[in-house]
Amino acid sequence: MTNIPETGRTPRVQIRLVVIQILVVSLLLTLGGRLWYLQVRNGAEYAEEASGNHVQQVVQPAVRGEILDARGVPLADNQTRLVVSASRTELMKMKDDGKAVLAKLAAVLGMSTKDVADKVRLCDSKTPQPCWNGSPYQPIPITDEATPKQALQIRERSEDFPGITAEPTAVRRYAAPGKANTAQVLGYLSPVTDEEIEKAKDTDSPFLRSDQVGRSGLERTYDKQLRGKAGVTRYEVDNLGRVMGKAKSDKAEPGSNVVTSIDARVQAAAEYWLNDAMKKARQEFDKNTGENYKADAGAVVVMENKTGRVIAMASNPTYDPNAWVGGISGKDYAKLTGKKSNYPLLNRAIQGQAAPGSIFKVIPTTAAVNAGYEFHGSYPCPSSYSIGGQVFKNFESQGHGNITLGQALEVSCDTVYYKLSHDEWRKDGGNKPKKDPKDWFYRTAHQFGLGKETGIDLPNEVTGRVPDRQWKKDYWKANKDAWCKQGKKGGDYAERIAYENCLEGMKMRAGDSVNYSIGQGDTLVTPIQMATIYSAIANGGTLYNPTVGKAIVSPDGKRIEEIKPKAHGKLPMDAALRKDIDGALADVATKGTAAWRFGGWPQDKIPMHAKTGTAEVYGKQTTSWFATYTEDYSIVMTISQGGTGSGASGPAVRQIYNAMYGLDDEGNQDLKKALLPKPQKSLPKIQPDGSIDAPKVKPFKPAKPKSPEELQEQQQQQGDPQDQQDPQDQQDQQQDDQQELAGAPAGWRRD
């Protein structure tokens, strides 16, 4: 065996075997290279893709924080309800888009098939409510009022109801403690939209698909704090979606509770009396229009003078905010937003604006004094004041002789302000204004904070308007084309006005200035602005940003972030002037235009200050304004198309004070009955577990008002000297009304 046998291989085979070997090696190297490329070079990218592959998120919505009143009574809390929801993605997978399932569901829930179908359709520009405004991937709630029996039916026959779930869920409840519905202040929630998710994606509080977002009121302002953080459990799932393990789990963090300065009891009283005043106004005859007052809207604000905190804020017409919970029905939505609805969603205390009428007069009074006029000087109060043939009347063409500015406030004498304003207008150059006019009356209004937001912690506050030179110019620019087209010399009233406006609408005319000085014309204010101003007069001159939120309490009660009062300005008046105006406003309540509404008021114990106002609105009935304050509180009420200040709003404001101070109609105080004789300084008691003590609130029951006859007797017995004007005396009341008409009757522009 020493001979090496001949191999059977020729060089050809030998070469080919080498070729095969090279081929084999190159194939393996190709694989190795590709493997390196996938795993090492692009590994991270694929790892990310893999994690997206097999992770499913399950969201546990955070329990939304409660909104509490100043004593801890929940105004908005949560309630566990059985919510039946439909998954759109599941329904759309079915042949008939889930119609059969929805029909079956409707039968179980006792709803109409159409109602159910409407709830799961997606909102777009052409689809009216009800429709689903949230993400199409989120289960859509059909009802949050399922009975346990219905829920059981759905759950037990889950194969009959694919894509339908019935789960106990925490839903918002607006508890309306003691009938304090507080609707517009609280606001409402609705599902987050895709745009909002996109927008908030990179912020520190991104939205989840399931989130409900505060759309107005406190729910919106404090949305971030109330919302909390939804719990997200990330499950690793297999290719069929079966759960294999928990990847990561963030526990849901409940939202913080917001303690407000609202006192549910006072709020209930304010709502009751506002509504009551409007009902009564509708029974009053308006001789200017020849029909009863419409009293179509109203608002009242109760504010703490020394902090700007809002104790009560009511807007009428109102609605039940629970209508939004669990998706609003089409009927409810129409009721709340339709043309005939009169827009109950509006918070008229901050979004309603109207000419202020005579409650404005504290501003021209301050302006006059700052312009150099003596407060205690002597000013003629004739029955009318004329400018170049135009006659501007005082109430009922009544004159008061020479009076001080204080008395002008007290009797609400218009002609005093006409003259002061007219004089100043002339000093500023009249029709040919100086380059740098002083504009005392306008400047002062700005200094009082008019024409801009008060900065209240509620969304969508409106600014009102100071019709100064700049505004006139801007307004003319915006409207001149229309005016010049419509205007006709010697045409009808509207045409003549348009003609006049076309020619000199950009100018500040004498008539404008004069009308402005008594809070008429183009001036617009909101109730919250006037409450801020009267509070400032009461507190020594500080204009506070009104606040509703008082503190934010973390869910465990450990962190309490107080919302401190913040000022945005000082009234432009020195201490002496403040004292003078304060005195004059007290006189209004004791012997002036509001006196007949404060018969029996314990002025020595609780000094009352007031100013009435009745504003003209072209083509409408007069707006009733009533601005008042005591040492601690201010109350401003307004009723649109409601009549006079003292006539329509006066009794309601007094009743609110009565409830707060525990007074009866005769002025006897019973502190046990007093709801809030002193402002609530402390926060509600927070238990170690984070829960907040809440006293029980009984439904607000107004003290049974005395019948008019009783009232009459009482007053006669008391023989109140200030109240010679018997409220039952139609004549006298009319006179008072006329006082409030403040200047020229309807159509003041024409005069």
Next chain:
Amino acid sequence: MAGTSGFSVSGYGPERSTLSRLFARDSVLRRLDWWILLAALALSVIGSALVYSATRNRTELVGDDPYAFLIKHVINIGIGLALMAGTIWLGHTMLRTAVPILYGISVFLILLVLTPLGATINGAHAWIVVGGQSLQPAEFCKITIILGMAMLLAARVDAGDREHPDHRTVVQALGLAAVPVAIIMLMPDLGSVMVIVMIVLGVLLASGASNRWVFGLLGAGALGGVAIWQLGVLDDYQIARFAAFANPALDPAGVGYNTNQARIAIGSGGLTGTGLTNGSQTTGQFVPEQQTDFVFTVAGEELGFVGAGAILLLLGVVLWRACRIARETTELYGTIVAAGIIAWFAFQSFENIGMTLGIMPVAGLPLPFVSYGGTSMFAVWVAVGLLQSIKVQRPLSA
């Protein structure tokens, strides 16, 4: 010869004991190619781990026993090892005489697939089920085609009659391969057809057949591919696989899904992998057929570049040593058999791993030694036996 001397120690008879014979210099064990054996064993061990990882929570397959597949796989390896030992014991030259019978049996078996005994598993009608055990006879065909072609092509050359096989012999050899290819095409099992075509090419190359045959076959293969495409012989799913290969984004939820998920699994493994049984893609069963055709994705995800690279390296060792055997054996018969096996292993590994890496279209082929599957496991171990036999029977060079 050493070993017999006057001083025989008690206990040492004139006959060497079995043990010492086994370890004698010229013994079979000493002459085995241990590189191939150990590399193939290592691949099988890794494969067992991967099969376990891929199947342990597939309750629809394994029921309550997460080890069901692992146990079957290990048994298959055991049977494979026994088949290898048997093959070595018989020897490839001995088998040479039995080739006609073996070939006949294998063709008969693939014909059975076309009868009602045949079964469709995973879209491929390539199985027969006997007594609950499914077999893929095409795997055996790969061996009998190699042996049969080698027998024909080497006969004259090894006899010293000719330097290279003549044209007639080549035609006979091609005819021998064509019969089972045609039957397998009818199943159709395109993956096996591709592998057999590669085997035929390797065999022809190694046989020293004229270049014209080699290139002619390449040309015919290309033409055949076009014809198959044009004539619509392919099933829709097969066309779809190619389409998805050309453009994986085509239908990520459908056909492209497999390749996409496979690539995600491998890519996410990174350098060192997630660790065995920790791969989320594997555990989540995002890759289909992960214990068989896509077993490499488990390695990619859970063992990373290191582990998957090791598989490539081990395959490389097997193929490198096989090439050496092919080059060093004395008879052309052994060379051709070895070359056929090289072509088989190399192409099947390249196609299998290549499809998981997205550089080859998807075809249902197992990864030699690693994938789960009895028939394939038996076949590759028989092939290893053949390689060993070629090495063992080569006369010692010193």
